[in-house]
Amino acid sequence: MNDPKTPSDWFKVDGVDALVELALNLHWSWNHAADELWEALDKDLWATTQNPWVILRTVSREKIKAALGSPEFRQKLDTLLRQNREPMLNPPIVWEIDSDPVLAGTKLIAEAWDSGGLYQVGSFGQDKWKEWNGHFRDDIRSFVKGDEGTVVKLRNRIAGSPDLYDRGNRPAGQSINFVTCHDGFTLNDLVSYDVKHNAANRESNRDGTDANLSWNCGVEGPTDCSEIHQLRMRQIRNLLALTLLSSGTPMLLMGDEVCRTQLGNNNAYCQDNATGWFDWSLCDTNADLLRFVR
Numbered sequence: 261m262n263d264p265k266t267p268s269d270w271f272k273v274d275g276v277d278a279l280v281e282l283a284l285n286l287h288w289s290w291n292h293a294a295d296e297l298w299e300a301l302d303k304d305l306w307a308t309t310q311n312p313w314v315i316l317r318t319v320s321r322e323k324i325k326a327a328l329g330s331p332e333f334r335q336k337l338d339t340l341l342r343q344n345r346e347p348m349l350n351p352p353i354v355w356e357i358d359s360d361p362v363l364a365g366t367k368l369i370a371e372a373w374d375s376g377g378l379y380q381v382g383s384f385g386q387d388k389w390k391e392w393n394g395h396f397r398d399d400i401r402s403f404v405k406g407d408e409g410t411v412v413k414l415r416n417r418i419a420g421s422p423d424l425y426d427r428g429n430r431p432a433g434q435s436i437n438f439v440t441c442h443d444g445f446t447l448n449d450l451v452s453y454d455v456k457h458n459a460a461n462r463e464s465n466r467d468g469t470d471a472n473l474s475w476n477c478g479v480e481g482p483t484d485c486s487e488i489h490q491l492r493m494r495q496i497r498n499l500l501a502l503t504l505l506s507s508g509t510p511m512l513l514m515g516d517e518v519c520r521t522q523l524g525n526n527n528a529y530c531q532d533n534a535t536g537w538f539d540w541s542l543c544d545t546n547a548d549l550l551r552f553v554r
């Protein structure tokens with residue numbers, strides 16, 4: 261938390277980390293419950309900026325220390341911090357986005373994580389929001405690769421994830437069903453690699469997730485074995501069929517329809533080269549799969 265933009269002497273003041281947590285949480289920029297805290301630190305500056313971070317960056321260490329020494333101030337801070345750490349059913353910032361007239365008629369799609377790591381798929385926002393269903397991704401991958409105990413989960417995912425969406429009487433279409441996306445293995449690599457191969461990213465293969473739920477079908481990476489190739493193609497069709505036929509809104513990663521590969525790199529954001537590009541010749545090479553998807 262101590263960085264060049266943050267006054268180092270803050271961290272010698274007991275309780276300042278709680279103020280920093282509130283200041284950096286966007287929710288409190290839309291919810292005025294914390295206004296009196298920032299006003300207590302500098303009323304005029306708060307009236308001018310309405311920016312908690314500016315308040316903390318501007319007022320003196322002594323003033324912060326004095327405020328945190330006030331029982332009334334500290335009680336209010338502790339209460340807000342406790343509320344901040346509890347899941348919110350209807351976060352104000354999400355509601356503001358949902359109701360903004362500028363966004364009327366716009367498709368709103370969320371990857372339903374919050375800044376604290378809470379996963380809210382199935383309960384994020386109102387009906388206008390659709391959500392990337394990470395449970396669909398993980399459960400479909402596990403079933404297709406043959407993991408035990410996945411049949412009941414498969415039933416739920418095919419049926420529109422009623423275990424997630426029926427609780428709020430939300431339609432199955434709120435679920436964005438996918439097995440691959442921009443982040444992680446491509447579909448071809450999901451059936452071709454057991455582990456990530458990110459050495460080209462120059463982070464000693466530490467970047468990118470290790471939880472891929474992938475299976476290489478017997479050989480790691482490219483192979484000339486026709487039996488393994490045929491098995492991989494069947495697995496790709498299985499994954500595509502489950503994605504497209506399950507109740508919900510399907511999402512495909514561009515290139516999966518023609519077996520695009522990143523050679524096992526599951527974090528290729530930094531690869532402005534053939535690893536990250538789309539090879540259009542694959543449309544001819546894998547025309548059968550493209551026709552299957554269409």
